[in-house]
Amino acid sequence: MVFSGAGSGDWSAPPDLYGRPRADRAMLGVARVVSGVLRLSRRGVRRQPVVRPVDRDLRLVVRAVTAEADGVVSLRLADPAGAALPPWRPGGHLDVVLPSGRCRQYSLCGDPADRLGYRIAVRLVPNGGGGSVEIHSSVGVGDVLTVRGPRTAFPFVGRGPYLFVAGGIGITPILPMVHAAERAGADWRLVYTGRTRASMPFLDELPGDERVSIVEGMPTAAELLATAPEGASVYLCGPPPMVAAVRGEWGGALHFERFSAAPVVNGKPFEMQVGVGGPVVPVAADETALTALLRVRPDAAYSCRQGFCGTCEVKVAAGAVDGRGRALSEEDSMLVCVSRAVGDRLVLDV
Amino acid sequence: MPDPTDKVVLHARDVRFDWSTVPAHWLPGEPVASHAMNTLHLVLPEGERWFVRVFKQALPHIRDEELRADVLGFIGQEAMHAEAHQGAADHLAAQGLDPAPFVAQIEWLFRSLLGDRDLTGPAEHQWLLERLSVIAAIEHFTAVLGHWVLTAPLESAGADPTMLDLLRWHGAEEVEHRSVAFDLYMHLDGRQGRRLRAMVIVGPLLMWMLVRCTRWLLAHDPQRPERPRWRDYRRLARRGLLPGPRELLPAFWRYLPRSYHPRDEGSTELAVAYLASSPAAKAAG
Ligand SMILES: Cc1cc2nc3c(=O)[nH]c(=O)nc-3n(C[C@H](O)[C@H](O)[C@H](O)COP(=O)(O)OP(=O)(O)OC[C@H]3O[C@@H](n4cnc5c(N)ncnc54)[C@H](O)[C@@H]3O)c2cc1C
Ligand code: FES
Ligand SMILES: [Fe+2]
Numbered sequence A: 001m002v003f004s005g006a007g008s009g010d011w012s013a014p015p016d017l018y019g020r021p022r023a024d025r026a027m028l029g030v031a032r033v034v035s036g037v038l039r040l041s042r043r044g045v046r047r048q049p050v051v052r053p054v055d056r057d058l059r060l061v062v063r064a065v066t067a068e069a070d071g072v073v074s075l076r077l078a079d080p081a082g083a084a085l086p087p088w089r090p091g092g093h094l095d096v097v098l099p100s101g102r103c104r105q106y107s108l109c110g111d112p113a114d115r116l117g118y119r120i121a122v123r124l125v126p127n128g129g130g131g132s133v134e135i136h137s138s139v140g141v142g143d144v145l146t147v148r149g150p151r152t153a154f155p156f157v158g159r160g161p162y163l164f165v166a167g168g169i170g171i172t173p174i175l176p177m178v179h180a181a182e183r184a185g186a187d188w189r190l191v192y193t194g195r196t197r198a199s200m201p202f203l204d205e206l207p208g209d210e211r212v213s214i215v216e217g218m219p220t221a222a223e224l225l226a227t228a229p230e231g232a233s234v235y236l237c238g239p240p241p242m243v244a245a246v247r248g249e250w251g252g253a254l255h256f257e258r259f260s261a262a263p264v265v266n267g268k269p270f271e272m273q274v275g276v277g278g279p280v281v282p283v284a285a286d287e288t289a290l291t292a293l294l295r296v297r298p299d300a301a302y303s304c305r306q307g308f309c310g311t312c313e314v315k316v317a318a319g320a321v322d323g324r325g326r327a328l329s330e331e332d333s334m335l336v337c338v339s340r341a342v343g344d345r346l347v348l349d350v
Numbered sequence B: 001m002p003d004p005t006d007k008v009v010l011h012a013r014d015v016r017f018d019w020s021t022v023p024a025h026w027l028p029g030e031p032v033a034s035h036a037m038n039t040l041h042l043v044l045p046e047g048e049r050w051f052v053r054v055f056k057q058a059l060p061h062i063r064d065e066e067l068r069a070d071v072l073g074f075i076g077q078e079a080m081h082a083e084a085h086q087g088a089a090d091h092l093a094a095q096g097l098d099p100a101p102f103v104a105q106i107e108w109l110f111r112s113l114l115g116d117r118d119l120t121g122p123a124e125h126q127w128l129l130e131r132l133s134v135i136a137a138i139e140h141f142t143a144v145l146g147h148w149v150l151t152a153p154l155e156s157a158g159a160d161p162t163m164l165d166l167l168r169w170h171g172a173e174e175v176e177h178r179s180v181a182f183d184l185y186m187h188l189d190g191r192q193g194r195r196l197r198a199m200v201i202v203g204p205l206l207m208w209m210l211v212r213c214t215r216w217l218l219a220h221d222p223q224r225p226e227r228p229r230w231r232d233y234r235r236l237a238r239r240g241l242l243p244g245p246r247e248l249l250p251a252f253w254r255y256l257p258r259s260y261h262p263r264d265e266g267s268t269e270l271a272v273a274y275l276a277s278s279p280a281a282k283a284a285g
């Protein structure tokens, strides 16, 4: 498998496919075609189009902040000049860049037919990473936020029947789905759970009939699924234990979205040095490397915490990585939100 | 109707398949159809790893954050496809049909012939763009075939459920990410001539390669099935057990006009619905 000089056409093809003692003739033919294409490709240097940068950021103004329940506010975002916003579907979310530079995802929970405004609702997570606290305490009417999207990571499809299951703030992507199912005349049920009624937003926006079950406390998976119509697709959004329980129980079609990282399972503790010569932080068995990293680097970039957005990728200077999540854009790096050390030590190159 | 919201955030699913009970002729009594689709296990692992290598080279040139996210999602999915088909290829070997001689040719094709060719400067960049246009053309067919496999009457023909899940999970992700390679090519180059050149070469070459691979598998099958004939193919296509000329030829022509966009191929709805019930995708979470 050696070749001499790009494009020279002088290739040694692999041996004949059926074992005849010569180079494979068909592959020699393929090599000739490819070498021709390679030669032609060089002519592309002439009139090479320049790559045009694409800026998809939306700058939206906060038009209203509304208390929806204990610890939940909704924001109405609109174009400052009142222009129509990009369309979205139930299950879509926005990436919202906060004044501090943090980026968090929020599900669109308004009406997709309303093209003049987006509504998102944010639950206060007092001991979280500060994003929700920031929205609750320092974002007000008239502020301008950078927003990316809408994007759909929780697509709503089909004709039903549906069982919607929402846990707490997980109602946000489910609410537009319920309304879409209702408009389409589909057969649907909703189970909406929360700690207390007072903490559950949008109760007044749900149809007040027996298709909606409001439950205080945490029912078992079997209880959550009890009202599923025959042949239903389940659409589920809630805290990780609820998602795990329903996944274990439901044999039919299941669509779900998590707002936060899946729990770490079978993790081993290890040590992580943040930068060559930098501080060493212990990573506990049940926490992610990202959580540990944030203790010494509160500004470290992260977003989805589930290994799919790539924001948290960092270079690794030493140590073997048990790589998880989506493909890396660079060699010798890791997604700290899901990957761990193979051994007991890693050195990050940050 | 094309709809700009008919697009999903891409993520790889960490699927596993247990091949232990899957027969080589996983479509019972249909060695030709089984092997025509087994070709994917021989061609795809190397082909999809090549996509990943070429796309990684393209990443630093991208000036669009959303496209970049799509490309990274695509890379993750294709990397998983390669591993999953590799498992099926290893299982064929375990059943006495060692694909190594054929795979050696595919390796040579994707690693040497379509590799980096020791180029530098503008020639290197043009070869990158050329290969991106080739991948966009291949991805047109993977989307068409992905849609086909989601709708083909394979379970009523008794297809092995594990193999069917591999093909449909893969097909569904091909439909999910069908626009990425095209969008990437259009972002970094977009010239119509290069796009046409790629399709004119990829279309016939891909079909020839799959036919050649099917023949080779049938010739080396230890169960010694009968020699395949074109009328076998016509019969299988008529029964919907293989994609027929009526699916493939129009697909070729559809790619050529300037107005082509992959979002008009296949259905995201169908793909999403399958992934919500696929045993492998559900287990992967
Ligand atoms: C696709 C997607 C859609 C989302 N939609 C919404 C939405 O509509 N409304 C909303 O309020 N949040 C939503 N989130 C979560 C949101 O992006 C933030 O993670 C959340 O606001 C907390 O941000 P933080 O910076 O305060 O804490 P983070 O740094 O994000 O999280 C810190 C800790 O809090 C935990 N945590 C995160 N959210 C919750 C919660 N709701 N209850 C309890 N613990 C939590 C995390 O597991 C983590 O351990 C969504 C997330 C994703 C990925
Ligand atoms: S934060 Fe999204 S991949 Fe790690
Ligand atoms: Fe693939």
Ligand SMILES: [Fe+2]
Binding pocket: B078, B139, B142, B173, B174, B177
């Ligand atoms: Fe693909």
